[in-house]
Amino acid sequence: MSNAVRVGVIGLGTVGQGVVRLLKNNAAEIERRVGRPIVVTHASARDLSRQRDCDLTGITIAADPMTIARDADVDVVVELIGGKDVARELILAAIARGKHVVTANKALIAEQGNEIFAAARAKGVIVAFESAVAGGVPVIKAIREGMAGNRIESLAGIINGTGNYILTQMTEKGESFADALAQAQKLGYAEADPTFDVEGIDAAHKLTILAASAFGTPLSFKSVNTEGITKVTPQDITIAQAMGYRIKHLGIAKRGDNGVEVRVQPTLIPENKLLAKVDGVLNTVLLKGNAVGQVGFYGRGAGGDATASAVVADLVDAARLLAADAKHFVPSLGFQPDAIRELPLVAMDDVQSAHYLRLQVADEAGVLSRITAILAAHDISIEAIIQREPRDDEDATIAIITSVVQEKKFNEALVEMQSLPFVHAGVSRFRVEHFND
Amino acid sequence: MSNAVRVGVIGLGTVGQGVVRLLKNNAAEIERRVGRPIVVTHASARDLSRQRDCDLTGITIAADPMTIARDADVDVVVELIGGKDVARELILAAIARGKHVVTANKALIAEQGNEIFAAARAKGVIVAFESAVAGGVPVIKAIREGMAGNRIESLAGIINGTGNYILTQMTEKGESFADALAQAQKLGYAEADPTFDVEGIDAAHKLTILAASAFGTPLSFKSVNTEGITKVTPQDITIAQAMGYRIKHLGIAKRGDNGVEVRVQPTLIPENKLLAKVDGVLNTVLLKGNAVGQVGFYGRGAGGDATASAVVADLVDAARLLAADAKHFVPSLGFQPDAIRELPLVAMDDVQSAHYLRLQVADEAGVLSRITAILAAHDISIEAIIQREPRDDEDATIAIITSVVQEKKFNEALVEMQSLPFVHAGVSRFRVEHFND
Incomplete structure (x- = not known):
């Protein structure tokens, strides 16, 4: 393991535990891809006494997360504590020491990403944030790389699973907003204070990141016109259905001759469009490029394992950057040539x-x-x-x-x-x- | 333009013209992303006298494509002539001269990719093939990079637009297979000889590439169990609908305890699944990872501009590899920091x-x-x-x-x-x- 990429995980909540679990369970598969192991060597959590749903054996637990950000034996820092002040300090400290950073912190990136990215650039490191938008759906990579031949004209997404679950319940069961929210809270999809989700703030953070990546503009959270779903009534849903529409909470960003518009709002969508058919806690992002036309991505937008999937994808990217030689391109089939293996064919x-x-x-x-x-x-x-x-x-x-x-x-x-x-x-x-x- | 990435395009058919058009029309946006221009400097075509739907000004036209593959003034070769023998020779010649290669040639990659990838590896160059599968949908990047944290368990895709168009027509209009095929031929979706599409060979080529990338196995076209759609009757479609299903032509790959199964076949899918709702010439690929669960991607699987979109995305990746310094990471927002621009906000x-x-x-x-x-x-x-x-x-x-x-x-x-x-x-x-x- 002397060639392992050493990861420090700050924050052992749902996603942090998912990352530790995933790097352990999929260690062999990940090493086949990267050509070297990616190992969590350090971790920290606010409450060290809490029971975790992951194996912390062999991981140095730090009482103070700043020691991880500064530790010379950590190659990549994963920030998963959320919030803006402490997280920002930790990330800037890691950058200052030349470490790559992976974060799922959408609020921080949306509101202070410009400063953070500039600091990273100056030090020649990356701050990767695939997990900040649409959970496990690799939409940031799609926008930054997969669509790189296009001028992206617009994007639209169902990027808050809680809101989409509530609207789906209201549509399918005729429930009121309040009842659907209570149900979402009961299932753990919504927080006790649901403001961030139902008022569209969470979606606005994500949309800020999507819009800046699509158009090449600075991150500008304050530019988002944000409207929640609390005013959607069962009556509106029924009438919209009668007219052939579904109501979804959309993030929309468009670039036109007069500039950009960036808005989060309840929106009627014709029922035959795929976006109208995405129900429950799924996330979907639709991109429109001037060459490719419409391209869509969907999958789980939240949850420990789905979000950890995106965190680990970012770690794989970082690991490839840490190895500067030509051998560490993304290999042709995604796996290192010496790790390509015949598997028996099922008759x-x-x-x-x-x-x-x-x-x-x-x-x-x-x-x-x-x-x-x-x-x-x-x-x-x-x-x-x-x-x-x-x-x-x-x-x-x-x-x-x-x-x-x-x-x-x-x-x-x-x-x-x-x-x-x-x-x-x-x-x-x-x-x-x-x-x- | 002295720092331009110089591209040689071999083959000026629908896709080749799309690539020339796209690199010209989106030149400013692409340079904002890459930090340097990507310019077609050389091109070749079988019939030089034919009228093209793109501007060839400033491009050196070669009578013999091999001169492009060998030209020291070409950094990246784009192979778009299709077929297996000549294309293979051209690609191997370009690799031998240390050039990166981008190809849309699914038959060649599926059947001879193992040899080609080994040659590329030995010379430290990439052979990129995003455009070979699902046209403009960046699914190869999603599998190789976006899903890199997962053990991919299975995948399923509607990866032949012609077949999906025919089945959609049969479903929506009650047409016979023969009538729907004739209609597809009239619209230019199907070739005069439709064998490759309707017998599933085209889909089997694509599935070969998807399966190898998902599981890290050698490319093995011969392992695909392939069944066409010619036996699907309007009666089956009607009965399937009565039972709550749609019939789609699917490529399916699964990895289980006993090995892998890879098959192309007409398949009944419950009508409420998103895959069942993808109609017409769209392509869709659904991946199942052990962390993220199901993730789906859809968009245009064919057409000059959509396929060119994927070719240019590969060119952007190659351009980033050609610049070895830290400045040429994928930038945080996908655009070079000095190219990030405020845009006016529409009130x-x-x-x-x-x-x-x-x-x-x-x-x-x-x-x-x-x-x-x-x-x-x-x-x-x-x-x-x-x-x-x-x-x-x-x-x-x-x-x-x-x-x-x-x-x-x-x-x-x-x-x-x-x-x-x-x-x-x-x-x-x-x-x-x-x-x-």
Whole structure:
């Protein structure tokens, strides 16, 4: 481990614990990508006595986070304490000592990022903040790098999961704002004081960062016109639906001939647009570039593991910068060449999948029972079934969706069914994927 | 321009012209990001006499593309001729001369990428291929970098726009496969010989690249189990819909305890999943990481400008590698600090937007006509209107969606409406965004 990238994690809340857990659980995979281990060597937390949902073995726990920011044995500092004053001091101290910094602190970056970035530039280090916007969705990288060929014209996002959860509940269950908020609080999606989320301040911080990255303007939190969702009523939601719209809490930034507009507001969106279909605590960001057109990104915008995913992606970037030689480009397949490994290929016979099956059958008594008996004999459960009576002298149709089953078993059952005299030619069979998380 | 990154574009088809156009049109924005210009200095095409939809002024046109691959005055070679033999030779020649390479050639990367990447590694250059998968959607960057903290468990994608267009037509219009294909050919979405698209070969090439990048396995095109969409019938689509599913042509890769499975196939997806809602020529890729959960990306998977967007993003990455000093990190906001510029903020009064307005009014004759007269007097058109009769002695409700209008004008009209004696308290007004591309 002498070549390990040594990380100091300041703050062991939900995200900090996620980072420690992730770097440990995915250590092998991360080393395959980076070519060297990334290891948490130091950590600090306000309340050292609290039980943590991560293994702190081998990590030096500091009582004072400033010792981590200044420690010569720490290569990268991860700031996860939130707030603006102490966090700012810690980050500036780490920068001053030539350390790369990774932070999830959207308020700090949105409000004091210009100063912090200038300090980092002067010292030749990076301050990475992918986790500050849209949690685990790598939208900052997409804007700064993936869309680099474009003049970004506008962006729009559902960037506050709490607000989107509340509006989704109001839409789906007809609940009032107050009831939906109470439910969100009960589930831990909303804070006891929900102001930051429901008044749009959290979204405005994120939008500040997105807009500056998209347009190349200084971060300017005060430029955001911010409106919360407290005035949205069930009646408005119902009427909007009747008119073909959904109400979402959007962050919107546009650049036009007269300048930029940056606003957070409840917004009606036509129901057939993908942005209108993003429900619950998911985050989505839609970018419009003058070459690529509209590109969209969605995923979990909050939670310890999702946010830690973005923190660790930033750590991987920092680790690649720490190694200056050509060997530490981003490798072609994302993994170091000597870590590319053959994996056995699962034979199609062994693939597990649900199946859709359509049979054309003679219109006789007992057909359905024979078909279902064959499936039962092969231990294949039926999730859904439709039998359609024939028109005139056509065949009858039986369509079945099965539970997940081994391909081989399904094929055997299918051969048996096809050998039945009343099953005609023209069988359709496709696989079914449910994408349950 | 003495510090310009000099690009040689081999192949001036739709994508090649897009790259030339894009580097010219977005030159200022790209230089703001990179800190130096990226300029096409050399190009070649099979038929030099053909009319191009881009300005070739100042570009040295080579009759033989190999002269570009070998030219000491070219820093990065962009290979856009497709095919496997000549393209491979050109790329290997460029690598041998220490040049970075950018290619959109999915067949070549999927089938011979292992050899090409090894050659590039040995010479310390990159072969970038973002444009080979999902056109302008930066999904390769997301997998290799944005998801670097995760063990990627599985991925699924709609990665062939032609096939998705055909299935969408069959679903929405009840067309047969043959009719939908003919329509796709008429619109230029499908080739005269559609085999590559409808038999899933194009998707299998892309899936090969996605799977290797996600799992860190060698590229293995032969491992893909590939099934086309020619057997999907309108009847299956109708039955699937009745059961709550949509049929999509998916590329799926999974990594489990027994190995990997990689397949391209028509697949039923529950209609409420976002993947089921991606219609037409859009591409979508869904990734599942063990930390972040499901993350999705969508956008234009084909077309000159969208694909050129990804090519230029790769050129920006290459340009950053060509400058070895710390100044050429990806800058904090994606733009070089000296290129960050204040832009004027559009005053809220001047923001242009459509509006939703709900008024509670007394149940009297002539109310609607007074309201609409005020809107007309302010030149505000009505896109949709609902008037709801009161129950018992409640107010009546009028809800309106306006056309796009200046905020100030709308506010003036609103003040006027609110001053009417029959308009009661409790007005709701939200903005409306249509996201038409």
